[in-house]
Amino acid sequence: MAESTDHRDTGKPGTGPADPRRWRALAVCLVAGFMTLLDVSIVNVALPSIKEGLDTPESDLQWVLSGYALAFGLVLIPGGRLGDARGRRTVFMAGLTLFTLASAACGAAQSSLWLVVARLLQGAAGGLLSPQISALIQQMFSGRERGRAFGMFGTVVGISTAVGPLLGGLLIQGAGAEEGWRWVFYVNLPIGALCLFLARRLLPDTPSAGRVRPRDLDPVGVLLLGAGVLALLLPFVQAQQWPGNGKWLLVPVAAALLAAFVAWDSRCVRRGVQPVLNLALFRLRAFWLGCLMILLYFAGFTSIFFISTLYLQSGLHYSALEAGLAITPFALGAGASASIGGRLVGRFGRPLIVVGLSMVAVGLGLTALAAHLVPGRGAGLAMAAPLLLSGLGSGLVIAPNQTLTLSEVPVNNAGSAGGTLQTSQRVGSAIGIAAVGSVFFARLGPDDWAGAYDHGLVVSVAFVLAALIVALADVGAGRRGRRRSETSEATEATEAPGRPR
Template sequence: MAQDQSANPPAPAPEEPDPRRWKALAVCLVAGFMTLLDVSIVNVALPSIRKGLSTPESDLQWVLSGYALAFGLFLIPAGRLGDARGRRRVFMVGLALFTLASASCGAAQSSMWLVISRLVQGASGGLIAPQISALIQQMFRGRERGKAFGMFGTVVGISTAVGPLLGGLLIQAAGTEEGWRWVFYVNLPLGALCLLLARRLLPDTPDAHPVGLRRLDPLGVVLLGCGVLALLLPFVQSQQWHGNAKYLLLVVAAAVLGVFVWWEARCGAMGAQPVVELSLFKVRSYWLGSSLILLYFAGFTSIFFVTTLYLQNGLHYSALQAGLTITPFAVGSGAAAGLGGRLVDRFGRPLVALGLTMVAIGLAGTAFAVHQVPGQGAGWAMLVPLLFAGLGSGLVIAPNQTLTLSEVPVHRAGSAGGTLQTGQRVGSAIGIAAVGSVFFARVGEDGWSTALDHGLYVSVAFVLGALVLALADVLAGRRDHRRAATRERDAAYTGGATRSP
């Protein structure tokens, strides 16, 4: 008698991974490299920009902070838009706009033209960045996901740190008056190539579907943007707005962000789709990792800002010499990032705590070296501590990204990744403003080396704040493990007692 096949239907075959996933990852990483490179590459170009366009100091500040601000404000809505409309589509739109904005930056004939182009460039980068994290979540599983995030962490570390060196090389080759334009033009061939490959290699978003504007929570986007803007303005404009009245904007920021949280909770209760899923912050790994990376980026990216100013203006290094001095950080970060991605599954948050400790020691050592070896030799004295700090940085970014997103559902990956990276950009803007304000206040009083010392001390304070959060998570994890072990032991004892005669 033939068996009834309907009674035992065959198990569904496991989903096969996309055979093009590694090529698609390469496209994502190149695009990510461009957007993150433009955070730091402009640092060494500022003197050249000022000379070429007769740019005032306030506009130079906006060339840096405007990019970070626009980048951060667009990350969360872009992540949500990618989840809803398709990550490949949003990625390609952002990449096309970023390439065009880079061309506009390079062609700028006035400082206002450059600032506006940088704002558009930052917003375009904000469209691209959350799609990368979401696509990694979508394309990879298990250990492959950790490896992919490790590669992404390498790109984050290298692109942010190698920017001054690449900018110095371009300015050295093209000249101090016009070389800054090639800092932006370098994005054009890479952007065009990535755009062609993205259409062929990036996967569609399986659960994407057209949605109306109201379901994208435009009011939430506006509230969040206004709150973050009010938070950052006193720091970004600290050198231009005199007096303490500007800090009243922090009260405004707290109020607006409070309304934002209330509105997002109300959207969730009504069954709508808020721009930020507040339920994500009920997960310890997510809210702690997001807070940690905000503080870390405040200390991490600000060191390039003050160090290049010190080297070029204080020691009269060329742009290339300044970039070469910071290269050991990039080398160390790149070397350790892949290792961090492979070790995160084994060691977890303690690996991040170790990396943060190394960064704090390396930055403190950099300040000490400058104090001990003043003058032209300071650049040589900085090499070893910067290398050590870079090795630590490689153990922070990729492992933290993996741990923070480890419990996030794939269909919320875009929003979660956008929120995480918003913390990075907000941290960068606050860190540059806070460290820069201390740096400039000390330059006039005590000279360039003392100014760098105090700026790096503030950077170390941010890194130590991130370390406190990492240690708190380690201790909480051990407490949870002990409680789970106690419950298992009690359950085993109770079960044994019940079975006893």
């Protein structure tokens, strides 16, 4: 029997007695989350080794990367809904088990098809596990403690994305180029086994969960939403592999499928059936603006590592380890400021995110300037300080946004809400990599890697500035709402002078 303290799901997030094991349970969640998010970026530096070891064609190499992200993004929302309905600890452990087994299958791959299929399973498992983390934080913590917990989670998100190339480079250098790529996956096995053991002992139950029938999980809604997200992401994920403009016809197809999903969702609500995603959440300004802002931010944020790795390894002939080290200042900055952002978000709110986005935009602009002014192998060192500034800003964006976006979400919808927020991140990443990559490759000449890198960073900065505009709009809307509330209270007090104040 798992040792846990009961939490009662009410309409208000975080209500109920505090779990005395909550911080140890959080540590288990963060380690598992780090492992799944790390696999988004760690494989980048392993691609040359995989290509040589398995004689993998370029199209399959692309699917080793994009297949994981695509499966991850497709499963997030239904995975969150399943956790809300069936139990977050149960779904967390199922996802962790599948992820660990899929990692073993990736490491043992004997062909590129084997590896691609295993990566799809690994991504689906990550999408099943990941939304349980934000939902469990909602369930176990409240008030300032929740801000601290999301700050730690934000640290994990920022560091796992940025440090992936460095860890991949270290593993490949240590195990050798021929077989080193396998250890990029095998390293998950002991971590997954330990987390699985601790999860059973420490993670809390979900009191509102119970046995559910398949139809209670809204399979029609899952199918419509999954097909819509797939149709939206595919042209971006396959931007380099599918020449011509025909692929963009999938975007209106995606719009039609998502419109059908909205109609189906409304029908479920009218009939009193719980849909896979409660669209009433988008009536909360903090939620929908937070999802839009993080989509735009991840479009700029994750594309940095994509083009930086290409520039450093292919353009400047850095080794995998050297390229990872060059990007490490961003990870260090994000790790240092994320916990601070989690502590300060309760005091400063959305303006803290505005400051963070401004720092990221300035840092990326200075990174492009450094790459332009310092050609050759010295560029990696010149980029260190600007990347550190961008990382410090990033730590003030991801965790505080997670806290504010989910702040008004009821705990019984925490899984699907967290899955929606993370789906925004995955969609943003796919769009950003495609957009920045297309500009990068269009500008790339035989001896102009620095120019291509400059142009790619300009697009990354544009996405970050768009996220900044959304954050400023949210700050302005919040201030107007507070002024209206104060005016209304003053009017009521004037009209009823004898009323106690």
